[in-house]
Amino acid sequence: MDKETENCRNVNENPCNMCMPMGAILPFKGLERSMVIIHGSQGCSTYMRRHIAEHFNEPIDVASSSLNEKGIIYGGEANLKKGLDNLIKLYNPGLIGVLTTCLSETIGEDVERVTLEYLNERGQLGDLALVTVSTPGYGGTHTDGYSRAVQRIIARLAKNTKKHSRINVIVPNLSPADIREIKRIMHLFKIEFTLCPDFSDTLDRPFERPYKKIPEGGTRLTDIAKMSGASATIQMGITVDDSISPGRYLASEFGVPLYNLPVPMGLENTDLFINVLKKLTGDTVPESLEQERGRLLDCMIDSHKYNFQGRSVIFGEPENVYAIVKTCLENGIYPVVVATGSKSGKMTSLLKNELNDYRGEIQFLDEADFSQIREESIRMDANIAIGHSDGRFLTEREGIPLVRHGFPIHDRVGGQRLLSVGYVGTTMFLDRITNTLLENKYKSYRKSMYQKFYKSAENSGSVAAGLR
Amino acid sequence: MIAMKATILPDAAIEGREDFIRTKGKQKSRLKCDADSIAGCVSQRACVYCGARVVLNPVTDAIHLVHGPIGCASYTWDIRGSLSSGSELYRFSFSTDLKEEDVIFGGEKKLARAIDELVLKYNPKLVFVYATCIVGVIGDDLEAVCKAAVRKHGIEVIPVQSSGFAGNKAAGYRAACDALLRLIGPVNRKETKKSKCINFLGDFNLAGEVWIISNYLRQMGIDVNVAFTGDSSCETLKTAARASLNIVQCAGSMIYLAEKMEEIYNIPYINVSFLGLEDAAESLRKIAGFFGDLKIIRKTELLIEKELIAFGGEVQSYREKLQGKKAAIYVGGGFKAISLVKQFREIGIDVVMIGTQTGRQEEYETINELVDEGTVILDDANPAELEKFMVEKGAHLLVGGVKERPLAYKLGIAFIDHNHDRKHPLSGFVGAVNFAREVYSTVCSPVWKYTTETWDLGR
Ligand code: SF4
Numbered sequence: 001m002d003k004e005t006e007n008c009r010n011v012n013e014n015p016c017n018m019c020m021p022m023g024a025i026l027p028f029k030g031l032e033r034s035m036v037i038i039h040g041s042q043g044c045s046t047y048m049r050r051h052i053a054e055h056f057n058e059p060i061d062v063a064s065s066s067l068n069e070k071g072i073i074y075g076g077e078a079n080l081k082k083g084l085d086n087l088i089k090l091y092n093p094g095l096i097g098v099l100t101t102c103l104s105e106t107i108g109e110d111v112e113r114v115t116l117e118y119l120n121e122r123g124q125l126g127d128l129a130l131v132t133v134s135t136p137g138y139g140g141t142h143t144d145g146y147s148r149a150v151q152r153i154i155a156r157l158a159k160n161t162k163k164h165s166r167i168n169v170i171v172p173n174l175s176p177a178d179i180r181e182i183k184r185i186m187h188l189f190k191i192e193f194t195l196c197p198d199f200s201d202t203l204d205r206p207f208e209r210p211y212k213k214i215p216e217g218g219t220r221l222t223d224i225a226k227m228s229g230a231s232a233t234i235q236m237g238i239t240v241d242d243s244i245s246p247g248r249y250l251a252s253e254f255g256v257p258l259y260n261l262p263v264p265m266g267l268e269n270t271d272l273f274i275n276v277l278k279k280l281t282g283d284t285v286p287e288s289l290e291q292e293r294g295r296l297l298d299c300m301i302d303s304h305k306y307n308f309q310g311r312s313v314i315f316g317e318p319e320n321v322y323a324i325v326k327t328c329l330e331n332g333i334y335p336v337v338v339a340t341g342s343k344s345g346k347m348t349s350l351l352k353n354e355l356n357d358y359r360g361e362i363q364f365l366d367e368a369d370f371s372q373i374r375e376e377s378i379r380m381d382a383n384i385a386i387g388h389s390d391g392r393f394l395t396e397r398e399g400i401p402l403v404r405h406g407f408p409i410h411d412r413v414g415g416q417r418l419l420s421v422g423y424v425g426t427t428m429f430l431d432r433i434t435n436t437l438l439e440n441k442y443k444s445y446r447k448s449m450y451q452k453f454y455k456s457a458e459n460s461g462s463v464a465a466g467l468r
Numbered sequence: 469m470i471a472m473k474a475t476i477l478p479d480a481a482i483e484g485r486e487d488f489i490r491t492k493g494k495q496k497s498r499l500k501c502d503a504d505s506i507a508g509c510v511s512q513r514a515c516v517y518c519g520a521r522v523v524l525n526p527v528t529d530a531i532h533l534v535h536g537p538i539g540c541a542s543y544t545w546d547i548r549g550s551l552s553s554g555s556e557l558y559r560f561s562f563s564t565d566l567k568e569e570d571v572i573f574g575g576e577k578k579l580a581r582a583i584d585e586l587v588l589k590y591n592p593k594l595v596f597v598y599a600t601c602i603v604g605v606i607g608d609d610l611e612a613v614c615k616a617a618v619r620k621h622g623i624e625v626i627p628v629q630s631s632g633f634a635g636n637k638a639a640g641y642r643a644a645c646d647a648l649l650r651l652i653g654p655v656n657r658k659e660t661k662k663s664k665c666i667n668f669l670g671d672f673n674l675a676g677e678v679w680i681i682s683n684y685l686r687q688m689g690i691d692v693n694v695a696f697t698g699d700s701s702c703e704t705l706k707t708a709a710r711a712s713l714n715i716v717q718c719a720g721s722m723i724y725l726a727e728k729m730e731e732i733y734n735i736p737y738i739n740v741s742f743l744g745l746e747d748a749a750e751s752l753r754k755i756a757g758f759f760g761d762l763k764i765i766r767k768t769e770l771l772i773e774k775e776l777i778a779f780g781g782e783v784q785s786y787r788e789k790l791q792g793k794k795a796a797i798y799v800g801g802g803f804k805a806i807s808l809v810k811q812f813r814e815i816g817i818d819v820v821m822i823g824t825q826t827g828r829q830e831e832y833e834t835i836n837e838l839v840d841e842g843t844v845i846l847d848d849a850n851p852a853e854l855e856k857f858m859v860e861k862g863a864h865l866l867v868g869g870v871k872e873r874p875l876a877y878k879l880g881i882a883f884i885d886h887n888h889d890r891k892h893p894l895s896g897f898v899g900a901v902n903f904a905r906e907v908y909s910t911v912c913s914p915v916w917k918y919t920t921e922t923w924d925l926g927r
Contacts, residue, residue, distance in 0.1 A: 010581040012538060012565035019539025041601045042505050042636065043515020047543035050870050059875040061851050066505045068635075072605065083508030086482050090510065090852050102537050102602040106571055138537035138566050138602070207919060211878050213852065390545070410547075 014370035016315055016390065017341025018408075020135035021099045022048045023142030024149035025062055026173060028131075030197025031153065032218040033094035037063040037083050039076060039111055040101030044137070054410040056176075056203045061213065063087045065104075072107055077114050084118055088125070091213055094221060095129045097149065105136035129221065131156045141342045143317045144244065146173055147237070150197060151246040154227055158254065161229035167280060168233040168256065169195040170246050172263065172319040173407055176204035177419040182264070185422055188286045189277045194223040194230065196246075204416040228254035232280055234273070236263045239318040239347040263319055264421050265429065266327030267296060273422075292423035299427045300331055303434040310437050313337035313377045313394070315368070315387040316406040318347035324386055324405065325351055327426060329358070333433060336380035339365035339373045374398065384437055401436050405429070482509055488848060493841035499832050501847040505636070510850040512798070512871055513825045517600050518544070519640020520630035522888060523721050524596055524647065526672045526697040527705065529555035531592045533562040535579050535610065536600025541565075548888045549674045553699055562586060566602065576608050583617045583625060594624040594702035596647060604631030624702060626650055637800070638720065638826040645725040648696065652708045652729070664759060665691045667711040669726055669737070670718030670803070673698025674888060677895035681742055684775075684896065688756060688768045696722060709733045713758055715740045715751075720801030720826060741803065742895045744811035744903070745776065745783060775897035783814065786904035791816035793911055796863035798823045798854055798872055799886055802831025808867055808886070809838045815904050820861035823849045851875055865911050880919040882910035 021038055025048055028036045038045040045064035053060045065083040067076045080098070087096065098111050115130040133152045135145045150170060169186065171179055179200035186193050201217025227233075233256050235247030242248050250256040264273035270293075278285060310333035314324050318340050325335050340347065348364050355362065363376045370393060377385070378398060385394045388406040395402045409415030420429040487500035505511035517534075521544050525532060534541040541563030552558065564582045566575050583595060595617070599610055610627035617625040630643045666685070671678050678698035685692055693711040694704040708729070714737035716726045726737040738758060740751035749772045756768040795817045797808050805824050812819055819839055823846040827835075835845060844857045851872075858866060858881060865882035866872060876883040884906055886894065892906075893899045 010564065010578055011533070011585050012541070012563045014545060014561050015538050015542040015563060015565075017538060018542045019537060022539060037508060041515050042511055042513050043518055043601070044539070046512065046514045046871070047518070047539070051543055053871050053874055057874050057877075059851060059878060060871070061510050063508045063510045064505075066507045066509075066511065068504050079507045082506070086506065086508030087510075089482060090508075090850070102539075102571070102600075103605065106602055106605045136537075136568070136571075137539045138571055139568055141538075205878075207878070207880070209880070209919075211855065213855075 009367070012369045014390070014393065015341060016339065016368050016370055016373065018051070018142040019102075019137035020140045020142060020145035020148070021101055021137060022051065023145030023173070024097070024099050024133050024135045025052065025060075026146055026199065026203075027149040027153060027197035028095075028097035029060070029202055030199030030218050031095055031224075032220050033214050034097065034218060035061070035063065035087055035091050035093040035095070035214065036097040036099060037065060037080070037087055038099050038101060039065045039080050039083075039104040039109060040067055041103055042066045044101045044103075051408055051410070055408040056416045057413065058203050058205060058215075058416075061091070067103060072103070076104055076107070076109050080109075080111065080114055081118050081121075084115075084130075085122075088128070093214060094127065095131065097153075098130055098132045099135045099145075099149075100133070101135070102137040105134065105139070129157065143173070143319075143342050144241075147240050147244040147246065151244055151249050154196070154224060154246050155249060155253075157221060157224040158228040158250070159225050160254070161226050163229045163231070164226065165192065166223075166226070166230050167191055167193045168227045168230045168235075168247075168250065169193050170233060170235040170237065171195065171197070172237055172240075173317060174236075174263065174421065175418045176200040176416045178421040178425060181419055181422045181425050185274075185289065186277070188289055189281050189283060191277065191281060194227055195219065196224055196227065228256065230256050232257045232259060234259045234261060234276060236261055237319060238262050238350060239322055239344055241346065262326065263323035265323040265426055266330050267293075267300070267423075267426065268330060269323055269326055270421070270423055270426060289423065292427075296423040296427045296430075299430055303430060304332060306434050306437055307430075308332040309441070310334070310384045310433065311336045311380065311382050313339070313373065313380070313382040313385045313387075313391075313400065315339040315341075315373055315385075315391060318342050318344040320406050321387075322347050322351060326354070327429065328386075328433075329354075331430060331433075333384070333437075334360050335362055336360070336382050337363045337365065337373060337376045339368040339376075341368060343367050370394075383440065384433065386433065401440050403432050403436050482506060485509065485853070489844065489846040489853070490836075492836055492839055492843045492845060498829070499836075499845055499847060501827055501829060501832055502638070503848075505848055510852070511825075511848055512850065512869075513848060514637050515601070516635055516637065516640040516643065517598055517630040519637035519721070519826075520598060520628050520644040520647070521640070522548070522637075522672075523641055523644035523697060524628065525558055526550035526552075527594070527596070527700050527702070528552040528558045529592065529701045530558060530594040530596050531562055531586050531590060532558060532560075532596050532598070533564070533582060533586065534598045534600060535564050535575065535603050535608065536566055536598070537602060538563055538565045540600045548672070549891050550672045550698055550888070551674075551676050551679075553679075554701060557590065557592065571602065571606055574606055574608055575603070576613050579608065579610075579613050580616065583613070584620075587617075587621045587623065592623065594626070594651070596626055596628050598628045599631045601631055624651060636826060641721040642724055645722065645728065648705065648725060649728055649732075651702070651705050652733075653706045654733075655707070655709045663691075663710070663712050664689060664761075664764070665693045665711050666713040666715055666755070667708050667729075667735070668692050668695040668698075669714050669716045670722035671695050671698045671742075671895070672718075672888065675891055675893040677742075677893045677899065680893055680896040680898060684752060684771060685755070687771050688752065689761075689764050690755065690759070696725065709735070711735055713737070713755070715755060717741060717803065718801060719803045720828065720831070741807045743804070743807035743899065744814055745780060745897060745900045746814060747807055747810055748896055748900065749776070779897045779901045782901050783904045786908045787814070787816045789908060789912060790904075793817045793864040794820045794862055796821040796854070796858045796861070796866045796881075798849060798866065798868045800825050800869070802827035802835070804886065806831060806834050806838065809835065811900070811903060814900070815907060817907070819843055820863055821846070821854075821857045823847060823854075855879065865907065880916065882907075882913070882916070884910060
């Protein structure tokens, strides 16, 4: 392979990221009675729905303004307004996210103006809130789209209110199970909080009858309105750029103190989270949490020698990658390739700081695609991969087992149920990793030892071949 | 106790949608179809690019290069179950990953460099360059870039005019067929006319379906020249004009190509379907009949007899268990919908709702003739309509794609995956058994016992 061609970036070969509007849909799915309309061609919304539905195994209803040639030439305003009319008729939502796409951005649609006009024209739409987010697909990854949407939602809904004692919790793209675990920990501390966006119920809903078009659950809009008066914000988003950081926004606009933390995964990161809760409540750590921490430590000891054999390649969204790398480092599952499809100078520099006295070589890949990740994984002799389903070629082509984590997981069930945060979640995550390493070892060690060491007097070659 | 009321159905009627929905026997006027989706209706349709990609993606040794922003390539990477007997290049997703500056200044240079890079790295014989919506707006001249690349590299570089907003999936099928036509080279028709060699249009070799049908034909003494496009390659596609007959399965995507090939190369075509025992047998007879060769006809009868002995009994046994159940169908094209009605009949199931994303008028007419009175027929449906009619009509199962699956499950309804990412064949006699078995596995699963039972919460 030509070295020169690898580094110029005219081709993305097997992408490690998705586009902005896709990421922006998720937070809207975590709000009470909320819907989304995508201003663009029909295909964008259908692709995104399909992608999200496969991961969560939930119906994902997202409308489209179905722009066609006429809309492109004369402007898509009429389509968007009609789309809003129909969406309201079908779903009667309390809030609608209006997302742009490559197409609507390129033809210069001003969705903010159109939506304001729409509300004026239609008059009696009650409390319906429209939240526009500029998300040109070419402008960034789904991770950027997610943060942008959360920030816009808060900026649109938060009002000047009286100070109160609730705490804001802002989460990145975690699994519904993870969000539930964070809520459980908050409840253990008896803290009143507003978690945004909360898709723990809406994207992992129980089977129930009758079916509801918009699932119950999600952050209450009235609670978001009051996030501005909260006594603090805990944001799990240390890799998020300040310009699109919802927590920063609440701090600079309303003076809400910000605790910007990593995802509470791994012992150290979870300790950070718990310590902030301790500080904010002035309480001691609940006994049950102490036990959970003790069990995690016990698990780490039980597995440490197996883990030490791991050479990991870690990829996905920056916030998740940061948390996994830290967890791996704590457990001796040394990372050899650390990659994200996003532009994330921040994640890399944060990690490099942490790794000041780490001796091993780590290959950092920014704005990476899977052709690079694959090449580096081979070069660095990785033996375990941790990330979303799109890394499956690492297994199929290179035999590196993949522990699925993050989004999207479309070739296995249960992505929405994967628990990886807090002491309990970390324990379960670690077991998944360790067991994968063990399985891989059991699969091959008899053969590999035989091939390495068994030398019969004559015919050693053919015996080994016969066993293969 | 959990309340077991039926779903409360809001009035889902959207202005303009009523023309797209018909109940057999109730309305006289024709169903409207082949129109743009109505904004805000949550259509299940995809875009032009998607249609083109579905058709071309199975071409195994091609570089499939998406000229556009990353999302479009990301969502279509290796999500299809087409199999290859040779190259695996088609399973990679290549994108020019257009960024803001490319949108402003144009993406032609980047595209040209991308092709150069890929040719150097993979040495392909064929590159398909797909246009996405934004390319249509910024006005990149794909044709010119591809032409220059052909001159530079001496390989086939074919633009696919699949800009996403100009129509729907069906327009994408056409764009794909146009791209394929450019690949087919002229041959001496005199020599080939009498050969027993046919092209198989509209099969994408999902889970090896092209292989299954080719095996049947071979036993009949007929060779498949090339399939469009399952397990095809640049070389084999080029020779398509050699065939003496085109058989067309997925008509929605391929009838255009068949007509063009008849016009240009004088190759006649017939419609076939290998879904279900009855259709499979009938189609094989039709092909044999075309050649009119007694030897072939005899071999065909022997084959059908053998296959029916092997698989007919099992299908029959499922029929006994499934008799009287009601099915809802919502699939991409008309061909599949029509075949499914017949296939359900084979296993004793009635169709109570049927719709497609991109069915054509004549296909809807056939559907209307086939189904029972009272069956709801609808074009370009949305989740609200699917829910409404499935509940109203008491469907026990839905056939559909990935997006429809969770809706069915949430409604407590069984589901059949009939899409391009499935991993088991539904074609041919063996496929008919797979189908019946899959229907049985979902309709008769023990899980539904618990979803219909009420749970005493002691409240
Ligand atoms: S990249 Fe742009 S055109 Fe493609 S799916 Fe995303 S928003 Fe739509």
